[in-house]
Amino acid sequence: MATTARKKSARRRQLEAVALYPLDWLEERSGLVGGIKYFLFRKVPRDTGWFHTLGSATLTAFLVQAITGVILAFYYKPDPDSAYESIQAITNDLTLGWLVRGMHRWGASVFIILMFLHMARVFLFGAYKYPRELNWIIGVLLLALGMAEGFTGYLLPWDQTAYWATVVGININGTAPFLGPFIAQFLQGGTAIGQNTLSTFYSLHMLALPGAIMGLIGLHLYLVIRLGVTSPPWSPEAAGRDRPPAQPSTNGREGLIRPGSRGGANGS
Amino acid sequence: MSSHDTEKPHLPPPSLWPIGFAIGIACILAGLVVSWIVAAVGAVIAFVFGFLWIRDITAGVRQPAADVDPEVRRPLRDTGAPPAAQGEAAMPVMSDAEIEAYPRSTFLSLATLGLGGVIGGIITVPVLGFAVLPSFTNQRKPNVDLGPLENFPEGQFIIATYLEDPKVGEVSRRTMFVRNNGLLEDKPSFTMLFSRCVHLGCPVQPNGIIDSEKMKRVGEHNVELTPVLVSNFGCPCHGGQYNTEGNRTAGPPVRALDRAEFSVRDGNLYLGEFYSVGKVEGAGARARIQKYGHAVPGVHVDGIEAWLYPIEVPG
Numbered sequence: 001m002a003t004t005a006r007k008k009s010a011r012r013r014q015l016e017a018v019a020l021y022p023l024d025w026l027e028e029r030s031g032l033v034g035g036i037k038y039f040l041f042r043k044v045p046r047d048t049g050w051f052h053t054l055g056s057a058t059l060t061a062f063l064v065q066a067i068t069g070v071i072l073a074f075y076y077k078p079d080p081d082s083a084y085e086s087i088q089a090i091t092n093d094l095t096l097g098w099l100v101r102g103m104h105r106w107g108a109s110v111f112i113i114l115m116f117l118h119m120a121r122v123f124l125f126g127a128y129k130y131p132r133e134l135n136w137i138i139g140v141l142l143l144a145l146g147m148a149e150g151f152t153g154y155l156l157p158w159d160q161t162a163y164w165a166t167v168v169g170i171n172i173n174g175t176a177p178f179l180g181p182f183i184a185q186f187l188q189g190g191t192a193i194g195q196n197t198l199s200t201f202y203s204l205h206m207l208a209l210p211g212a213i214m215g216l217i218g219l220h221l222y223l224v225i226r227l228g229v230t231s232p233p234w235s236p237e238a239a240g241r242d243r244p245p246a247q248p249s250t251n252g253r254e255g256l257i258r259p260g261s262r263g264g265a266n267g268s
Numbered sequence: 269m270s271s272h273d274t275e276k277p278h279l280p281p282p283s284l285w286p287i288g289f290a291i292g293i294a295c296i297l298a299g300l301v302v303s304w305i306v307a308a309v310g311a312v313i314a315f316v317f318g319f320l321w322i323r324d325i326t327a328g329v330r331q332p333a334a335d336v337d338p339e340v341r342r343p344l345r346d347t348g349a350p351p352a353a354q355g356e357a358a359m360p361v362m363s364d365a366e367i368e369a370y371p372r373s374t375f376l377s378l379a380t381l382g383l384g385g386v387i388g389g390i391i392t393v394p395v396l397g398f399a400v401l402p403s404f405t406n407q408r409k410p411n412v413d414l415g416p417l418e419n420f421p422e423g424q425f426i427i428a429t430y431l432e433d434p435k436v437g438e439v440s441r442r443t444m445f446v447r448n449n450g451l452l453e454d455k456p457s458f459t460m461l462f463s464r465c466v467h468l469g470c471p472v473q474p475n476g477i478i479d480s481e482k483m484k485r486v487g488e489h490n491v492e493l494t495p496v497l498v499s500n501f502g503c504p505c506h507g508g509q510y511n512t513e514g515n516r517t518a519g520p521p522v523r524a525l526d527r528a529e530f531s532v533r534d535g536n537l538y539l540g541e542f543y544s545v546g547k548v549e550g551a552g553a554r555a556r557i558q559k560y561g562h563a564v565p566g567v568h569v570d571g572i573e574a575w576l577y578p579i580e581v582p583g
Contacts, residue, residue, distance in 0.1 A: 080436070080437065080438075080439040167468070167470060168468040168469060168505060170469070171467075171564060171565045171566050172468060172566070174566055174567065175566035175567060177576035178576065178577070178579070180564070180577070181563065181564040181567060181581045182579075182581055184564050185403050185404060185564070185581050186403045189402070189403050190403055191407050192442075194436060194439050196402075196403070
């Protein structure tokens with residue numbers, strides 16, 4: 001094995017140079033390769049686990065929503081007379097339409113659930129604390145925008161459930177003090193739900209809200225990369241502090257919060 | 269301000285007045301073509317800014333310079349001579365006083381930001397207006413003709429559904445519960461309840477026997493009139509209940525059912541403006557109705573909670 005590798009090394013180097021040339025070309029002119037390496041191969045604490053993948057899972061769910069949404073928009077007609085029929089056509093007539101619509105429909109719930117799980121992980125691990133408060137706030141905005149996506153998307157099938165759920169949802173907005181009635185009328189695009197509501201919701205659902213979500217996801221990731229990933233609370237490498245790893249606990253109280261022996265076992 | 273003034277050529281301090289003056293002149297020129305009002309406004313602008321500009325320029329001439337202490341400033345160049353500063357030896361040496369308090373670069377960057385803001389505003393404001401205003405303007409609908417009066421026997425509730433805007437189609441179908449209360453002092457009286465639940469806007473249903481075989485279609489708004497024997501009205505969504513005057517009897521609604529004005533023209537019944545109702549006392553033609561502007565469902569129109577909604581939504 002080793003001898004053959006050494007024998008072919010000149011040829012191999014040549015091949016590698018050919019393969020890497022485009023990457024080098026790109027790197028020299030944009031720095032993108034280095035940037036992507038920096039993004040993907042950054043250091044994370046030793047005892048991160050599956051819980052830390054919830055954020056990436058949420059991102060994946062969002063990307064699935066974005067891609068299936070774009071494809072659904074090929075065939076969906078945001079018009080009161082044809083919206084319901086176009087959804088029926090997507091589901092029943094178009095090849096694999098049922099699959100893409102199903103992915104979008106169930107993926108929406110998956111996205112929301114994953115956001116909540118990710119939020120719970122961050123909360124329970126204390127990962128929202130200094131210096132990551134701002135990222136928590138951005139996450140809350142993302143949650144709100146995600147819920148708004150759910151609310152606006154729910155109307156689009158334009159069946160009875162969609163219609164009356166949106167009537168109730170808009171009127172709940174309308175009961176907010178002071179500006180509530182104005183928000184309700186703006187969302188309806190008039191004094192009652194009608195064709196303006198459908199096109200308003202469609203526009204918000206596929207342009208305004210996803211754009212805002214993408215921008216905020218960019219900020220969210222930027223802060224994750226800048227500030228790094230937090231260790232779990234049981235980690236010997238506690239977040240933001242240089243502690244000696246797995247010292248024998250002399251303080252009885254410490255064992256309750258941070259079982260030293262378990263943390264050490266996890267860490268190594 | 270002491271000895272340096274005589275050594276360097278006199279430069280007027282940076283000033284914004286010439287810009288205003290120039291805008292004024294431009295307005296005058298534009299006004300000559302467009303209208304004299306614009307020219308007059310331009311003249312006022314040019315005069316005010318010209319006056320301020322002249323006052324600025326002549327400040328040194330009109331009065332002797334006040335005896336001001338020289339401005340104390342963080343020394344820029346004399347701090348311990350970092351090695352990198354040696355390269356600047358060839359540059360002309362400026363004393364601190366010569367470095368202007370408001371340098372050109374600051375002015376330019378502020379001007380760029382300001383102009384960018386103005387341009388952004390000019391673009392954004394109408395776009396935002398277009399995003400928001402159509403929901404609040406031209407919302408008044410034409411009065412719908414519900415057909416001849418003989419379709420509304422006295423004391424009988426009729427479910428009247430109609431297309432608010434026939435061009436839009438079925439999505440604009442609305443439902444009224446109409447009852448002819450007979451004549452009151454030789455004037456016709458109708459109770460016209462709007463079916464939208466005042467809890468959260470679901471369609472209120474009549475609890476009673478609907479005589480759908482006697483359904484009639486009239487008018488260009490696709491009006492459908494169906495007689496019904498009503499004991500009360502109920503909402504399927506969250507269980508709000510109303511009596512035949514529209515007063516809440518149970519459930520979460522916060523006021524009585526909305527109503528509409530009516531008019532009778534050429535023997536036909538017409539819908540009028542919608543309004544919201546706090547409470548109805550009495551019944552039928554002699555009912556005393558607490559009338560308010562048409563409000564969104566779920567919004568209190570009377571009592572202390574009404575203070576939460578001080579501004580009536582236009583349209």
